Amino acid sequence: MSAVTEAGNAARSAATGNVSGLLNAAANAWNRVSTPEPVRDEMGRLLLAKGEQGAKSLSDIRRIAEQVKQERARRAVQAGAAAGAQ
Known part of the structure; x- marks a missing residue:
């Protein structure tokens, strides 16, 4: 699973109040990437936000995940094409 997917899982767990799911997803994400503490703090704040800010955070994560997916497909x-040209 990618780090973006793990972040989405963490956000979903946070939004539904699933603390164990949140901790599990956060641990998996941490094992994949090492992020400076100020960035982690801000991510945690955004993911745990409720209401309009929480919904916006989830929407942003989905948008970024889709951009990553499209970029991977483009590179593939x-x-x-490069392999076929050789």
Whole structure:
């Protein structure tokens, strides 16, 4: 699972109040990437926000995950075209 997916899982768990799911997803995400403490603090604040801010955070995470997915697909097509040209 990618770090973005783990972040989405953490956000979903936070939004539903699933503390064990949040901790598990956060631990998995931490094991994948090392992030400076101020950044982690801000991510935690955003993911645990409720109401409009929480909804916006989830929406932003989904948008970023989709951008990452599209970029990976674009690179795969380019890599395939480059391999086929050789």
